[in-house]
Amino acid sequence: MAKMWAGVTDGATAKIADDFNSSIHFDSRMYRQDITGSMAHAAMLASKGIISQADADQLIAGLEGILNDIESGKLPIDMECEDIHMFVEQVLTQRLGDVGKKLHTARSRNDQVALDVRMYLRQEIDDITDLIKKLLAAIVSKAEQYKAAIMPGYTHLQRAQPITFGHHLMAYAMMLLRDLDRLADCRKRMNISPIGCCALAGTTYDTDRNFEAEKLGFDGICLNSLDGVSDRDFCVELLSAISVLMMHLSRFSEEIILWSSWEFKFVELSDAYTTGSSIMPQKKNPDMAELVRGKTGRVYGDLMALLTALKGLPLAYNKDMQEDKEAVFDACDTVKMCLQVFCGMVETLTANTANMKLAAQKGFINATDLADYLVKKGLPFRSAYKISGQLVALCIQNGTVLEELPLETYQGFSELFDNDLYEAIDLYKCVEKRISQGGTSVASVEAQIKYVRENLQ
Ligand code: ARG
Numbered sequence: 413m414a415k416m417w418a419g420v421t422d423g424a425t426a427k428i429a430d431d432f433n434s435s436i437h438f439d440s441r442m443y444r445q446d447i448t449g450s451m452a453h454a455a456m457l458a459s460k461g462i463i464s465q466a467d468a469d470q471l472i473a474g475l476e477g478i479l480n481d482i483e484s485g486k487l488p489i490d491m492e493c494e495d496i497h498m499f500v501e502q503v504l505t506q507r508l509g510d511v512g513k514k515l516h517t518a519r520s521r522n523d524q525v526a527l528d529v530r531m532y533l534r535q536e537i538d539d540i541t542d543l544i545k546k547l548l549a550a551i552v553s554k555a556e557q558y559k560a561a562i563m564p565g566y567t568h569l570q571r572a573q574p575i576t577f578g579h580h581l582m583a584y585a586m587m588l589l590r591d592l593d594r595l596a597d598c599r600k601r602m603n604i605s606p607i608g609c610c611a612l613a614g615t616t617y618d619t620d621r622n623f624e625a626e627k628l629g630f631d632g633i634c635l636n637s638l639d640g641v642s643d644r645d646f647c648v649e650l651l652s653a654i655s656v657l658m659m660h661l662s663r664f665s666e667e668i669i670l671w672s673s674w675e676f677k678f679v680e681l682s683d684a685y686t687t688g689s690s691i692m693p694q695k696k697n698p699d700m701a702e703l704v705r706g707k708t709g710r711v712y713g714d715l716m717a718l719l720t721a722l723k724g725l726p727l728a729y730n731k732d733m734q735e736d737k738e739a740v741f742d743a744c745d746t747v748k749m750c751l752q753v754f755c756g757m758v759e760t761l762t763a764n765t766a767n768m769k770l771a772a773q774k775g776f777i778n779a780t781d782l783a784d785y786l787v788k789k790g791l792p793f794r795s796a797y798k799i800s801g802q803l804v805a806l807c808i809q810n811g812t813v814l815e816e817l818p819l820e821t822y823q824g825f826s827e828l829f830d831n832d833l834y835e836a837i838d839l840y841k842c843v844e845k846r847i848s849q850g851g852t853s854v855a856s857v858e859a860q861i862k863y864v865r866e867n868l869q
Pocket of ligand 1: 435439494495521522525729731733734735
């Protein structure tokens with residue numbers, strides 16, 4: 413095919429070179445951004461008298477026609493074209509003749525592609541934000557449902573202190589709130605317009621970059637044209653925000669996988685979000701959670717791929733930068749899919765509160781409360797800690813639990829023990845007493861729920 417850029421060369425590239433060079437099979441998804449960007453460009457050119465208003469009107473109508481025809485399926489995107497930018501310009505010129513050739517005045521594909529990617533990803537951030545909010549709503553409503561359901565809290569995956577399932581779930585809500593914040597922050601720097609930087613050096617035409625930026629909903633313009641066409645920080649920032657988000661989903665997945673094992677049996681996933689085995693009839697596998705965990709590695713890979721592609725690039729544009737799109741599109745597609753599946757999985761899971769309670773009753777997770785009991789009666793914490801540990805050791809020797817030891821045994825360790833110790837180590841009481849801000853008491857979890865709900869508005 414004749415190349416639009418044929419000039420000093422005849423443009424007669426080898427077929428394999430064309431295939432290698434072309435990006436249309438992954439950048440065609442930006443057709444809408446490309447076309448609306450071009451419409452704003454045509455309007456700017458006319459507003460500055462660089463082309464006539466009549467030409468701009470024709471260009472804009474032509475571009476609108478192309479957009480409609482792509483959207484209705486009337487105009488299939490020609491995968492023989494080098495990229496989406498070339499495709500749109502080529503169709504425009506076919507349809508309008510010489511007027512079509514005026515569109516690329518005071519512009520380069522370098523600032524054009526940077527513009528398109530920013531516009532495309534800005535929308536992706538908005539979509540991902542909506543999905544996170546939906547997931548947050550699902551988590552918060554589960555937390556509300558289980559705000560009093562006692563379970564063991566863990567450190568080192570060893571039973572540590574009693575908490576509620578609601579409290580545990582709200583920990584993930586806090587992570588997701590930070591993810592929203594990171595995305596919003598990333599969007600600020602993304603929403604700066606590179607159009608008008610042209611190939612690298614700016615242009616001799618008297619353009620109005622702010623006119624285009626404003627028309628396209630940007631908050632400002634890139635202030636150095638070399639930087640404007642070579643900056644892909646916004647892609648790296650988005651990939652890193654998505655990587656952190658995936659890391660959160662992956663940790664949550666890992667817990668769901670553990671919790672739904674026979675060893676824990678803390679949660680039951682809905683049949684709609686589990687799979688069976690082709691050979692073992694009893695199996696109910698948490699594939700969705702496992703895949704989210706697995707896809708996290710893939711998203712990290714996207715981040716590393718782009719960071720590595722960029723690290724040695726001299727200014728300004730280099731073709732290596734075409735590699736930005738597959739990485740960032742893949743990460744966005746992946747995280748959107750994961751968020752949707754995750755939301756359904758959380759909405760439909762049920763907690764086995766009896767099993768959680770049972771697990772909480774083993775493992776001496778009220779030993780800290782026993783020590784605190786003595787502290788409140790005047791013993792220094794370290795001494796109280798020691799006595800509490802000795803009592804746990806005694807229980808282990810005799811195959812019993814702190815709740816079952818008779819008062820005389822307690823008093824053999826310290827005279828400060830009295831009958832009220834049993835209330836102090838009651839699991840519900842242990843939870844109820846943790847009223848410190850952010851703690852596990854029902855009141856504290858309710859406050860956390862309220863905070864997140866308010867932030868979602
Ligand atoms: N398809 C290219 C990309 O995605 C567009 C920019 C091409 N610019 C150039 N000077 N060859 O990066």
